[in-house]
Amino acid sequence: xxxxxxxxxxxxxxxxxxxxxxxxxxxxxxxxxxxxxxxxxxxxxxxxxxxxxxxxxxxxxxxxxxxxxxxxxxxxxxxxxxxxxxxxxxxxxxxxxxxxxxxxxxxxxxxxxxxxxxxxxxxxxxxxxxxxxxxxxxxxxxxxxxxxxxxxxxxxxxxxxxxxxxxxxxxxxxxxxxxxxxxxxxxxxxxxxxxxxxxxxxxxxxxxxxxxxxxxxxxxxxxxxxxxxxxxxxxxxxxxxxxxxxxxxxxxxxxxx
Ligand SMILES: Nc1ncnc2c1ncn2[C@@H]1O[C@H](COP(=O)(O)OP(=O)(O)OP(=O)(O)O)[C@@H](O)[C@H]1O
Numbered sequence: 001x002x003x004x005x006x007x008x009x010x011x012x013x014x015x016x017x018x019x020x021x022x023x024x025x026x027x028x029x030x031x032x033x034x035x036x037x038x039x040x041x042x043x044x045x046x047x048x049x050x051x052x053x054x055x056x057x058x059x060x061x062x063x064x065x066x067x068x069x070x071x072x073x074x075x076x077x078x079x080x081x082x083x084x085x086x087x088x089x090x091x092x093x094x095x096x097x098x099x100x101x102x103x104x105x106x107x108x109x110x111x112x113x114x115x116x117x118x119x120x121x122x123x124x125x126x127x128x129x130x131x132x133x134x135x136x137x138x139x140x141x142x143x144x145x146x147x148x149x150x151x152x153x154x155x156x157x158x159x160x161x162x163x164x165x166x167x168x169x170x171x172x173x174x175x176x177x178x179x180x181x182x183x184x185x186x187x188x189x190x191x192x193x194x195x196x197x198x199x200x201x202x203x204x205x206x207x208x209x210x211x212x213x214x215x216x217x218x219x220x221x222x223x224x225x226x227x228x229x230x231x232x233x234x235x236x237x238x239x240x241x242x243x244x245x246x247x248x249x250x251x252x253x254x255x256x257x
Contacts, residue, residue, distance in 0.1 A: 006039075007072065007074055007075030008036035008037060008038055008039075008075075009037050009038060009039040009040075009041070009073065009074060009160070009161065009193045010036065010037040010060065010071070010072075010073060010161065010193065010195070011036050011070075011071070011072040011073075011075070012033060012034060012035050012036070012060070012069070012070075012071055013034055013069055013070045013071075014032050014033075014034060014068060014069035014070070015030055015032070015033040015034075015056070015059060015066045015068070015069035015070075015071065016028075016030050016031055016032055016033075016066060016067050016068040016069055017029050017030040017052070017055055017059060017064070017066050017067050018067055018218075019055075028217070028218035029052040029055050029217055029218055029219065030052050030055060030056055030059070030066070030218060030219055030220075031218035031219060031220050032069070032220050033056065033069070033214075033219070033220055033221055034221065035212060035221060035224075037193055037195065038193075039193055040191045040192070040193055041193055041194075041209050041210065042187070042193075042194040042196070042207060042208045042209045042210075043194070043195055043196070043208060043209065043210045043211075043212065044196040044197075044198060044203070044204035044207065044208035044210070044211045044212070045057075045195065045196065045197050045198070045211075045212045045214060046198055046199060046200075046201055046204050046211060046212070046213055046214065046247065046251070047199070047213065047214030047215070047216075047219060047251075048199075048214070048216050048251055048252070049199065050216075050217060051214050051215065051216050051217045051219040052214070052217050052218070052219040053165075053197045053199075053214065053219075054165055054197065056197070056214075056219070057087075057163055057165045057195070057197045059071065060163060060195060061081060061085055061087050061163045062078055062079070062080040062081040062082060062085070063080075063081055063087075073085075073161070083157070083159075084159065084160045084161055085159055085160065085161040085162070085163055086154040086157060086159040086161075086162055086163065087163040087164075087165065088150050088151065088154055088162065088163070088164050088165070088167040089164075089165040089166065089167065090165065090166045090167060090168075090169045090170050092146060092147075092150060092170075093150065094138050094146055094149050094150060094153070095138075096137070096138045096139065097137075098137075098138075099134065099135050099136060099137055100121075100125055100130055100133050100134050100135070100136055100137075100138075100141075100149055101118060101121045101122065101125065101134040101135060102121075103138075103149055103153055104120075104121035104124055104125060104149070104152055104153055104156050105117045105118065105120075105121045106153070107153060107156065107157045108120065108121075108156065108157070120156060121134070121156065122134055124152040124153075124155060124156045125149075125152055127152065127155070127186065128148040128149075128151050128152045128155075128182060128186070129148060129182070130145060130148055130149065130152065133145065143170065143171055143172075143175065144171055144175035144178065144179065147167070147168060147171060147175075147179055148179075148182070150167075151179070151182065151183065151186070155186055155190065155192075158190070159192060160192065160193060161192065161193045161194070161195065162192050162193070162194045162195070163195050164194060164195065164196040164197065164198075165197045166197060166198055166199065166200075167179075167196075168180065168203070169198075169199075169200070176203075180203065180206055180207055181232075183207065184207060184231055184232070188231070194207075196208065201244055201247050201248060201251070202235055202244070204247075205227065205233070205235060205240055205243060205244060205247075206233055206235060208227055209226070209227055209228075210224065210225065210226055210227065211224070211225040211227065211247060212224055213225070213247055213250040213251065222250055223246075223247070223250045225243060225246065225247060227243070
């Protein structure tokens, strides 16, 4: 198959989802969402609180089934969670009883040599700035360091798709900024397709190639913005100010004149 007619990495068509609410009533959450993501593209999805962002991410990552519509990866129907994708959420998923090195080795092929896996784990620990902490336990690390462990644990298995659900929202503002830079630095070295769910418009503007704005629940895509700008980006520039204003307007937040 030639590059031109290669299917998109992720193809989402007419996705809908409702949940059963109290008294058997249905709560419509997703109401016909369509978009494609190209291989290596970084797409951010922003939306108002409670609109269905996490539900959409759970469907995209294969943890939840839609009621209608389709989801395909590389042109093939996507039946459930697959080793092709890794999810990083705000809740964190580091095993507290394992050291940094053991956490990083957890997802690796146990049939490979232990020494090779340990070396690979140490390489990825160094890559996210945790050199010297390979034998530390999670309780000995700060929140930012724990996020680094998670990033390293995601990258070490070389996922084709990274699903990021507000991954840095529990961190303070400075660490949040550091982690964005860290993520961009790693992505420049190892190309992955990234889907980021966030309520932080600046996070999307700083990192994404494209921003999709969701409507309030039941959600659909209300607006799409292309960000054809090189990295590193300045968040304060006339172009960025214009984009921020346009996205915030879509989210119902008018900036004062
Ligand atoms: N498993 C479930 N069962 C019933 N209702 C659910 C379930 N999961 C989510 N919901 C409802 O779906 C709606 C959307 O929730 P979701 O967590 O997807 O929104 P969100 O945009 O990620 O929210 P936030 O911005 O607060 O993180 C909410 O009204 C929520 O109560």
